[in-house]
Amino acid sequence: MATVVNIDLMGDLQKFGAADVNACFSCGNCTAICPLSDNDATFPRRVIRYAQVGLTDELLGSKELWTCYHCGLCSDSCPTQADPGEFMAAARRYAIASYEPTGLARVLYTKPVIGTVIAVLVAAFFATFMLTQADLGGIDAPELALFDFVPNDVVHWLGIVVMAAMFLAGAWGVVRMVRAIGKRDGVTLKDTVGSGAAWKRTLGAVWDSLGIESLGQKRFRDDCHDDQEVEPLWRRRWLVHALTIWGFLGLFGATLIDYGLELLGIKETGTPIPLWYPSRALGTVAGLSLMYGVTVFMIGRWKKWSTAQADSKGSDWLFLSLLWITGFTGFVIEVALYMSAPPAWGYWVFLVHVAVAMELMLMLPFTKFAHAMYRPVALFFYALARERSTAGA
């Protein structure tokens, strides 16, 4: 049965960027020069062709979208200035918008004004909601008792609800993506968990995807920059990216430790603790790391340091801004907590901090943040394909 093409695909996709991709005449220079393209994941030429012809399922089932780190070599060497690197980025945005069920990601990506309004409204909603639960009487207390201001339970349960919503939308997207890639790559459930050998393969691929690539940034670090002019270390993309990931995960870890300590009855959340205290030390180092990464990324996008940073959509800024505000307000609260005369604005900064952090998590499946779910999935399938082809050979 012949595949019916979607004649609207290219026009739709171009709402997410890739203004010049029609100039592509499929010469394949991009694929030849790409240090990451290989027989197990061939791109960008093939994926561009899917878009030109209108093969939506093939496009959304292309793990190749996510095996690209947008170094820009392909765009530099494109004879028709079709900017294949930017196409890959636009296709990822399109994929994020297509996998999630609500249409919110599409709005955030393609309608910057409405997107900004939504972002502000969501933060305002969280802030207002918490304010209605707040005890405004304690503002003049001699110490900043933040969790007397907004009760710990409110933050806790709101966080649970937000995480659950995020998880639902995220899982929906991941399932759609897994099915699409599985169909295109011919990977079945039996292939992955049907036997001992299959399990072994699968777990190996999970380790490759999460351990070596996501946490270790191996290909980003070793392969992607092969032919690039060497950037100064402080702004090398893989390093900045790694610092951001590790910073984020570190903060997440610190929060878990803090929560664990409370469960164990060792320390209540919100109790002032010295700087060397494990959860606080980790949080501070991770926060600095995250702030460094996000700030450099934002400057890079602002200054258009690389081809990858040359074209930013509203949703990209939204993600970075939410991260940055969360981190920055966190440090401001930190400072406020240890000032001798606790300032009353500390409470308001805290309110902003929590509201933005909630929004960041809630928006995960709908912003650029979604790559944190989808890229590991794609890298898993890539590792699987590589294992299968090595086994086949």
Next chain:
Amino acid sequence: MSESSKRRIGVYICHCGGNISDYVDVEKVREAISADPDVVVGKTTLFACADGTQHEMIDDIQGEHLDGLVVASCSPKLHTTTFRGVSARADLNPYAYTQVNIREQDSWAHTDDHDGATQKAIALVQAGIAKTRLSLPLEPLRVETVPATMVVGGGITGLRTAIGLADIGVAVTIVEREAELGGWVGKLGPMFPRDKPGREQIAELLAQVAARPTITVLTNAELVGKAGSFGNYTAKVRLRTEQTEELRQYQVGTFVIATGADVYAPEAGELGYGIDGVVTIHEFGTLVDAAKGSGTLAWQGRKVRSVAYVYCVGNRQLGGNEYCSKFCCAATVHASIKVSDLDPSIRQFHLHRDVRAYGKYELMYTESRERGSVYMRYPDDAPPSIEQLPDKRLAVTVTDALTSPEPLTLPVDLVVLVTGMVPRDNDDLTTLLKLPTGDDGFYNEIHPKLRPVETVVDGVLIAGACQGPKPATEAISGGLAAVTQSAGILKKGFAELDPLVATVTESMCTGCGECLTTCPYDAITSYVCDEGEKATISAASCKGCGGCAPVCPEDAIDLLGYTHAQMMAAIDGLVVAPEKEPVA
């Protein structure tokens, strides 16, 4: 052999750098023929055609007062004009030179028999000497020419040709079969590469034609008769109206045939032709042109959102029209840009076998792609199939070599069949002018590069799409080449023709009429004199084919340069046993 004609003949035997001398003992040939008393100079040479050898020949001809020249080398097709030129430069009559072919007809054919090849070479050269011995000095025929040209066909090529001719002072008669001038182009909207509508281009040409009093336009007219000879023909034209029919005669020096081509009409069912929404590129062009007013491309009242073009329809088909029509890729690429001008969101799929938007048209192709047209190459043996969907849209199923081996189905509102050109049905004209046509049905020029608008019929030139499918730009180039070629014939006021023509010895002719029906060029006519009916041959019309000479029962017809006496002598020369002394 005639001893009475004591001649002074020079014979040159060529080694051809080994091509001949590796198999033929050229020294032995020279020795054998040097015994002939009429051979004053007998030489072998490494390359007869070399510049130095040519100078040596001229010196010999002048120093030895030669009155005949024999060059034994390669085929006369290669160097007849070379050595006629050598003769002329040495003040020797060019028709006193004979070319003997001892390469293609001897050394190359008998590489296994060196002795036999040498014997054959001697015989061939002897025959050449014998023919030369009886040669008569001939002068080119000079015919007066009429400074007028008849242009057959009033399309874009014919009109531009007529204007060009009028501007260099040649009177023109345009003969157009239809009621209106302008042909196909006159019906077209914007054309590549400059967007100017065909209608406007024709209107401009018509204004220019009208401004030139030396151009006569005949519409509803057909060329039905051609008599006379090169440079001075009598053309008969039949003018027809609904009630009347009139024959007129015009004296013209040359004809330019610019009858154009037809568009290929797909058969019912061919690639879905006949289904609502499947149109040819010509119909589509009209549709796009008409949509400019409303700004919306629509079909049957429904807005068109996607189009599929299927290329090479009726062209490049094994067993069918195998040629490429040259204009259609560029025309379609151009049409897609026009569609994009109307509405850039219309999706356009070009299903091609390779896009031949050559030369500067490549830029249009690039523009079309950059505006979002998708080009898909389908395999030669798997053309797209077209079906109508229940919602009246069309489903085009095709395999795109670039994307995947699986077929794809394109849901589109319109399918455009990119149809090429086919030769016009012009049998009467073809027969009348004896124009040669190729297997494809288009008229053939003598040589596609070197003599691109001349035909084997003297004074009849061809231009435009009648000689092969092409874009209007190239058709007009051909027309202007025909202008130059006509000028070359007509502007001197006379033309020189090869004198190798047939003549009738009046006293021997019995007026039997055998020859009259033999001549393929209608050069022989009969007349009545005191002695009764006699045949005569128009030197200007005769092509020297020799067809009439053997049919004459009285041997009254001789072909100059190849007279009976010369041919008999040459045969005698061939059969003389080389070992023996020449028969005295």
